[in-house]
Amino acid sequence: MASGKVSPYNADVVSRNATYLENLAQMPWDGFHESTKTTGEKTRALPELWSQKAKFDELAQRLQSETAKLGQVARAKDEAGVKQQYAAVGKVCGACHEGFRQK
């Protein structure tokens, strides 16, 4: 990638990594617990995370459903589907960082 050369699409690697992502997307959310508001941890989470927690939770849920779809198309070795779904996943990352994470 850094060399500017584009590697050929490797459906097995993409399938494996999409499955990792699908599973990892379920993990972070327990860490965003109300009790961490006052622990003084260094964080880039914005206060809106707490004042609009339902919206945050909805985006967390959406990430899980979009990464699950990515896993499905990747395991089906559907390259075009993967490209499309990868963009959909990226949008959810961006949408949440936009509203809930400091730049």
Ligand code: HEC
């Ligand atoms: C539901 C909201 C939400 C979604 C969806 C989300 N993030 Fe985040 N992300 C955050 C918040 C909030 C932080 C800041 C956490 C902190 O500093 O305590 C963060 C931090 C990060 C960081 C910085 C970690 C660090 O230790 O500095 C990375 C990298 C990141 N996110 C990547 C992603 C990627 C990639 C995706 C999509 C696959 C994603 N995030 C989806 C809310 C989200």
